[in-house]
Amino acid sequence: MPPWNAPKAKVQLRLSVQRLRTLxxxxxxxxxxxxxxxxxxxxxxxxxxxxxxVESLINExxxxxxxxxLELYCELxxxxxxxxxxxxxxxDPGVRESICSIIHAAPRTELKELHILRDILMHKFGRxxxxxxxxNTDGCVSDRVTRKLGIAPPSSELVDAYLAEIAKAYSxxxxxxxxxxxxxxxxxxxKESDSDAEKKPILxxxxxxxxxxxxxxxxxxxxxxxxxxGPQKTKDGPAKPPQIATAKPPKASPASPEPIEDDxxxxxxxxxxxxxx
Numbered sequence: 001m002p003p004w005n006a007p008k009a010k011v012q013l014r015l016s017v018q019r020l021r022t023l024x025x026x027x028x029x030x031x032x033x034x035x036x037x038x039x040x041x042x043x044x045x046x047x048x049x050x051x052x053x054v055e056s057l058i059n060e061x062x063x064x065x066x067x068x069x070l071e072l073y074c075e076l077x078x079x080x081x082x083x084x085x086x087x088x089x090x091x092d093p094g095v096r097e098s099i100c101s102i103i104h105a106a107p108r109t110e111l112k113e114l115h116i117l118r119d120i121l122m123h124k125f126g127r128x129x130x131x132x133x134x135x136n137t138d139g140c141v142s143d144r145v146t147r148k149l150g151i152a153p154p155s156s157e158l159v160d161a162y163l164a165e166i167a168k169a170y171s172x173x174x175x176x177x178x179x180x181x182x183x184x185x186x187x188x189x190x191k192e193s194d195s196d197a198e199k200k201p202i203l204x205x206x207x208x209x210x211x212x213x214x215x216x217x218x219x220x221x222x223x224x225x226x227x228x229x230g231p232q233k234t235k236d237g238p239a240k241p242p243q244i245a246t247a248k249p250p251k252a253s254p255a256s257p258e259p260i261e262d263d264x265x266x267x268x269x270x271x272x273x274x275x276x277x
Contacts, residue, residue: 004124006085012120013078015113020071023111027064031057039170042163047174054162058154066148070105070114073098089126099125100140103133108149 034057041050076098077084083092084099091099099121106118122130133140160176167174 004120006081009084009117009120010078010081012113012117013074013081016111016117017071017074017078019111019113020067020074023109024064024067024071027060027067031060031064034060035166036170038163038166039172042167042174043170043172047163050163051159054159054166055154058158058162062148066105066145067109069142069145069148070102070109073101074117077102090129091125096140097142100133100136101142101145103130104136104141105145105149 034053038050038053038057041047041053077095080092080095083095086092102114103118103121106114109115132138136146163174164176166172
């Protein structure tokens with residue numbers, strides 16, 4: 001391992017920051033092309049192939065996030081280089097997390113500059129410290145770094161969310177299976193709309209008016225008293241039973257008023273008007 005050299009370490013930190021940024025831009029461009037390919041697969045109905053590509057895309061996105069973290073740690077070491085350049089075998093608490101994260105995560109990247117920086121840091125702080133960091137025995141490595149180094153496959157919910165967002169971004173008609181099937185908690189029945197709920201009282205009122213008119217007409221013919229509980233008033237005034245036809249209907253004078261519209265017919269017209277809304 002090369003001996004500790006402060007100017008060389010600072011130059012290596014700057015090179016690592018530049019290479020990390022360049023690699024992030026390259027991977028973001030590749031991810032954009034991959035998303036376009038996934039949208040094409042969704043449009044063609046090849047959902048299973050799209051799912052496989054989405055899993056690879058998710059892993060690449062996580063790797064880009066890891067590169068962003070390592071870039072931040074390198075910039076932090078540059079900003080606090082005075083703490084890093086101290087002649088001690090244990091790193092200062094202000095730069096300890098950055099040093100541990102770089103030593104632990106650098107082998108998982110393809111950056112040669114970051115590997116050289118890792119060797120410089122391992123040589124400065126010794127073999128025992130470096131082995132403890134690589135195994136993360138005392139938990140010195142950031143949790144954000146360790147989570148992004150995991151190898152667990154992404155969940156199906158995350159894959160569906162990625163597919164839905166890609167389809168939406170490229171204007172492709174697709175929705176996750178969980179959102180298209182199943183009911184709305186109504187036991188599989190048809191949910192009553194607000195307009196149907198508003199029509200129910202009108203239907204009941206019309207039926208009651210019809211029943212009351214029929215009972216009044218029957219009582220007139222049979223001589224029995226009308227059934228109690230019939231409608232007494234409507235919107236146009238008191239409800240009147242229909243006139244029973246006689247042998248000699250009265251002659252209508254030219255100035256006589258127009259016949260009053262039957263209450264049931266008026267309610268029926270109101271109900272038909274409400275249905276057209």
